[in-house]
Amino acid sequence: MQKITRRGALRTLSALPAASIVTAIPRIAHAAEFSYKYGNNLPLSHPLNVRSQEAADRIAKETDGRVEIKIFPNNQLGGDTDMLAQVRSGGIEFFTPSALVIATLVPVAAINAVGFAFSDYSQVWSAMDGKLGAHVRDAISKSRLYAFEKMWDNGFRQTTSSKAPITAAKDMDGLKIRVPVSPLSISMFKGLGASPASLQFSEVYSALQTKIVDAQENPLPIIQVAKLYEVQKFCSLTNHIWDGYWFIANGRAWEALPADLKTIVARAINEAGLKQRDDIKKLNESVVGDLEAKGLTINRRAAETFRAKLRESSFYGEWKGRFGPEAWALLEGTRGKLA
Numbered sequence: 445m446q447k448i449t450r451r452g453a454l455r456t457l458s459a460l461p462a463a464s465i466v467t468a469i470p471r472i473a474h475a476a477e478f479s480y481k482y483g484n485n486l487p488l489s490h491p492l493n494v495r496s497q498e499a500a501d502r503i504a505k506e507t508d509g510r511v512e513i514k515i516f517p518n519n520q521l522g523g524d525t526d527m528l529a530q531v532r533s534g535g536i537e538f539f540t541p542s543a544l545v546i547a548t549l550v551p552v553a554a555i556n557a558v559g560f561a562f563s564d565y566s567q568v569w570s571a572m573d574g575k576l577g578a579h580v581r582d583a584i585s586k587s588r589l590y591a592f593e594k595m596w597d598n599g600f601r602q603t604t605s606s607k608a609p610i611t612a613a614k615d616m617d618g619l620k621i622r623v624p625v626s627p628l629s630i631s632m633f634k635g636l637g638a639s640p641a642s643l644q645f646s647e648v649y650s651a652l653q654t655k656i657v658d659a660q661e662n663p664l665p666i667i668q669v670a671k672l673y674e675v676q677k678f679c680s681l682t683n684h685i686w687d688g689y690w691f692i693a694n695g696r697a698w699e700a701l702p703a704d705l706k707t708i709v710a711r712a713i714n715e716a717g718l719k720q721r722d723d724i725k726k727l728n729e730s731v732v733g734d735l736e737a738k739g740l741t742i743n744r745r746a747a748e749t750f751r752a753k754l755r756e757s758s759f760y761g762e763w764k765g766r767f768g769p770e771a772w773a774l775l776e777g778t779r780g781k782l783a
């Protein structure tokens with residue numbers, strides 16, 4: 445076999461006519477017409493990131509490279525509050541805030557997170573794919589953001605703590621618990637007798653580690669992928685809030701896409717969302733054993749006491765007033781009277 449030396453290669457090149465050298469250089473892919481950034485608050489291994497990468501790949505392919513979506517996971521661009529500001533200003537084009545988080549801008553968006561609003565996924569998706577979801581998306585659009593039709597799943601939120609197990613609502617008394625930056629979460633945990641503090645998700649692991657707070661609440665898949673079991677000992681399956689992510693786009697960036705590209709992007713994102721819902725459902729079932737193996741003690745009996753305590757508090761009356769009769773009627777229309 446002939447050995448290729450640098451000098452030999454140069455000699456070969458210089459012997460070639462100039463035109464053939466040019467064609468020998470691989471064609472550089474032209475830059476995308478629409479290069480959009482998508483930020484989120486979850487580790488790469490969470491189904492939200494796995495499925496959105498699939499959607500981004502599909503979009504690049506189906507638009508022949510005209511639309512490129514770059515994902516910035518795990519709070520790389522800042523916490524939720526920062527990303528919400530960026531998607532409004534156009535600094536990023538896509539963001540997936542939880543309903544709790546976008547509610548700081550669009551208050552009615554927190555309605556799915558009213559305590560014990562839904563008891564299972566069939567109720568959740570019939571509400572969020574139906575009139576209640578449409579009502580929230582309409583409210584989001586008034587903030588010059590576009591919300592894709594299918595909400596993605598975060599999950600039913602569960603309560604974890606480091607000091608003592610939470611076996612009933614009375615164990616919430618005075619508990620220093622981190623909740624998202626969400627007025628509804630603060631109100632709910634005050635109603636349960638706890639001492640809640642709002643922190644962005646980007647701060648949760650270290651706040652638990654340094655004992656700034658002793659407890660937090662999140663769906664099991666997040667407790668798993670964000671390794672919160674390393675800094676928490678007990679987990680109580682309270683199912684107190686169902687939480688989902690709205691996939692949103694900056695309004696101007698969305699409108700800039702020609703209709704055919706909008707169709708491709710929306711189809712890829714909504715279909716990825718449906719697959720992500722399935723992933724979370726399966727994870728919810730499989731992850732309990734794994735979390736126990738990692739040292740988390742799981743209690744399954746506290747939910748009913750949380751519910752009873754919340755009913756005795758002023759929580760439902762207050763939030764019925766804050767959401768207003770129209771949204772409240774849409775919620776109760778999906779699941780019956782709440783309180």
Ligand code: X2X
Pocket residue numbers: 485541542544545598623624644645661662663666687
């Ligand atoms: O901040 C949280 O707890 C999280 C990750 O569940 C949300 O995005 C609301």
